[in-house]
Amino acid sequence: xxxxxxxxxxxxxxxxxxxxxNCTYTATGYPSLFWYVQYPGEGLQLLLKATKADDKGSNKGxxxxxRKETTSFHLEKGSVQVSDSAVYFCAHGGATNKLIFGTGTLxxxxx
Amino acid sequence: DAMVIQNPxxxxxxxxxxxxxxxxxxxxxxxxxxxxxxxxxxxxxxxxYYDKDFNNEAxxxxxxxxxxxxxxxxFLDIRSPGLxxxxxxxxxxxxxxxxxxxxxxxxxxxxxxx
Numbered sequence: 001x002x003x004x005x006x007x008x009x010x011x012x013x014x015x016x017x018x019x020x021x022n023c024t025y026t027a028t029g030y031p032s033l034f035w036y037v038q039y040p041g042e043g044l045q046l047l048l049k050a051t052k053a054d055d056k057g058s059n060k061g062x063x064x065x066x067r068k069e070t071t072s073f074h075l076e077k078g079s080v081q082v083s084d085s086a087v088y089f090c091a092h093g094g095a096t097n098k099l100i101f102g103t104g105t106l107x108x109x110x111x
Numbered sequence: 112d113a114m115v116i117q118n119p120x121x122x123x124x125x126x127x128x129x130x131x132x133x134x135x136x137x138x139x140x141x142x143x144x145x146x147x148x149x150x151x152x153x154x155x156x157x158x159x160y161y162d163k164d165f166n167n168e169a170x171x172x173x174x175x176x177x178x179x180x181x182x183x184x185x186f187l188d189i190r191s192p193g194l195x196x197x198x199x200x201x202x203x204x205x206x207x208x209x210x211x212x213x214x215x216x217x218x219x220x221x222x223x224x225x
Contacts, residue, residue, distance in 0.1 A: 093210015
């Protein structure tokens with residue numbers, strides 16, 4: 001079936017550290033892949049997306065590459081800031097008309 | 112700026128007292144979604160409207176209803192809130208249904224049931 005698995009948090013990093021949040025998916029076909037970010041007390045915001053294999057989505061220093069071979073869409077950032085502290089959700093647009101979300105990963109960046 | 116607006120941001124209701132949450136959008140999107148999000152969990156889709164067509168998720172309780180009187184507005188009605196319905200309720204829109212289209216979320220309404 002359709003599902004998304006992402007690494008459990010919380011992930012705690014020091015400012016300027018390198019970030020990786022792993023995400024893998026199962027799906028029929030080749031769905032679009034998304035990373036959403038949720039800051040405390042707010043709704044979700046689209047961070048980046050990729051619509052086909054080998055596409056790289058990027059925004060605000062974050063990147064993720066659609067890897068068909070490994071069914072993965074890992075989120076990376078070279079140097080995190082305190083303001084990046086939030087919950088990050090990986091999602092894919094499954095065969096049905098809805099997003100399939102992972103469970104979310106809480107990122108805490110310390111000064 | 113085009114956006115998704117939810118009112119109120121915080122809502123307190125009593126056990127069993129009907130409550131309505133509101134969502135409006137200026138994006139002119141065809142699809143509007145309602146999600147329930149409990150602490151430290153992913154959003155759970157309750158239902159969505161594609162234009163005027165209502166699509167309920169199989170596991171959404173009958174206690175939850177929705178109305179979409181026009182393109183811009185969509186309402187979530189909880190007929191008899193229980194303590195377990197306390198959550199953040201998120202409205203989202205997309206231009207068309209299907210997984211290719213990104214969803215735009217409102218800031219959410221946090222519902223407390225006393």
